[in-house]
Amino acid sequence: MASFKSVRDLLLNGFDEGLLDEEEFLLLYQQYTSLNAEYPYTSYPAFDLELKDEVECKTEFRVEKNDIPGLADTLRIPDIVKCYQGTICGREEALCILLKRFAYPCRYSDLIPTFGRPVPELAMINNKMISLIFYIHGHRLTEWNHQILHPEALETYATAVSNKGAALTNCFGFVDGTVRQICRPGKKQRVVYNGHKRVHALKFQSVALPNGIIANLYGPVEGKMHDARMLGESGLYNNMRQFAFSRQGEPMCIYGDPAYPLRMHLQAPFRREGITEEMQDFNRSMSQVRVSVEWLFGDIVNYFKFLDFKKNLKIRLSQVGKMYIVGALLRNALTCLYKNTTSMYFELDPPALNEYFA
Numbered sequence: 001m002a003s004f005k006s007v008r009d010l011l012l013n014g015f016d017e018g019l020l021d022e023e024e025f026l027l028l029y030q031q032y033t034s035l036n037a038e039y040p041y042t043s044y045p046a047f048d049l050e051l052k053d054e055v056e057c058k059t060e061f062r063v064e065k066n067d068i069p070g071l072a073d074t075l076r077i078p079d080i081v082k083c084y085q086g087t088i089c090g091r092e093e094a095l096c097i098l099l100k101r102f103a104y105p106c107r108y109s110d111l112i113p114t115f116g117r118p119v120p121e122l123a124m125i126n127n128k129m130i131s132l133i134f135y136i137h138g139h140r141l142t143e144w145n146h147q148i149l150h151p152e153a154l155e156t157y158a159t160a161v162s163n164k165g166a167a168l169t170n171c172f173g174f175v176d177g178t179v180r181q182i183c184r185p186g187k188k189q190r191v192v193y194n195g196h197k198r199v200h201a202l203k204f205q206s207v208a209l210p211n212g213i214i215a216n217l218y219g220p221v222e223g224k225m226h227d228a229r230m231l232g233e234s235g236l237y238n239n240m241r242q243f244a245f246s247r248q249g250e251p252m253c254i255y256g257d258p259a260y261p262l263r264m265h266l267q268a269p270f271r272r273e274g275i276t277e278e279m280q281d282f283n284r285s286m287s288q289v290r291v292s293v294e295w296l297f298g299d300i301v302n303y304f305k306f307l308d309f310k311k312n313l314k315i316r317l318s319q320v321g322k323m324y325i326v327g328a329l330l331r332n333a334l335t336c337l338y339k340n341t342t343s344m345y346f347e348l349d350p351p352a353l354n355e356y357f358a
Helices: 004-016 022-031 054-061 065-074 091-103 108-115 119-137 151-163 227-234 236-243 277-290 292-303 320-338 341-346
Strands: 080-082 088-090 171-181 199-208 214-222 253-255
Touching: 004 022, 054 065, 054 091, 065 091, 065 320, 080 091, 080 119, 088 091, 091 108, 091 119, 091 320, 108 119, 119 320, 151 171, 151 341, 171 227, 171 277, 171 292, 199 227, 199 292, 199 320, 214 227, 214 320, 227 236, 253 277, 277 292, 292 320, 292 341
Parallel strands: 171 253
Antiparallel strands: 080 088, 171 199, 199 214
16 A cells, blocks of 8 residues: 555656646645644664664663563564554564653653654554553463462462561562553543542552562552452452362451452551551561552552553553553563562572563
8 A cells, every 4th residue: 555655756757747637636635634743753763772782772772682582482472563554673672662652751762762663553462462462461360370379379479478577477579559541531530539639530559569570460440449359350369269278278368458358368566446456566567568559559569660651551542451451461571571669679589580471
């Protein structure tokens, strides 16, 4: 299919040769003029990872230069990424487009000097990569991940938590909900309005492990949903009733804030009036280790700041929920490569990159 520019060139030739009169030429030329700004992308060289500086890669893509090919291979990105209209892209370039787009709030036009591609191609490749990673690896967050949540691993996590002074000896992780602000929608604003934070938002529920990995992520749901209801709808507790046991058959649990109910596999702080000093000590010890889940929420948006820029998070216009899940997967990948604050605090190494994405 001919581009608008090639059609305009043909029209100019036709006008010069007298095949079109002035009125016909102006009408057709205007018809084939794009409403979007045209950038001189052809004046920039094509992307070549080998020519990139190591510091530049770490800054722009959040990944060290030598780790990008391995990350693309581990994520099972095909050698050639093909968009629906025929645009093709190498897997390393496609991954870098996604990483740079997520790294900091920017327009697609800001990516042109780095990749030498027009805005529509950059947008299609970015969206293709989001969908590709989500459909290949999304189950690692949205379902019970037996790779990292088997009985022996649960015991290891519980030991690491207990060694940091936690009162519970069978707690392997921490659950919490996070409110992610979005651009105010044009319709049905009340559905996504969070009265507590007084913002329009989507909510996610996350389970954080002491090795710095996000083990489970449920969402998005409307911003007004209560954490306890989100837990019930996620199916997480039903999975825990089936799988959250040690090798000796003892129940393992996660720890949440006072919004969650008390269950065999779900513990929360004492919250009644007149609690004893021992109860206060319990709350204090668990609160000190539970803060790790907040660190992980912060890690996602600190490394991928585009996900925290609400003006660009427009439901019905962009894949807001899918982008956050993919951001969490990429954050897990970075944790496997470089560790994070949580894993260093609990002195527990995350799994190797190829083990997590096996």
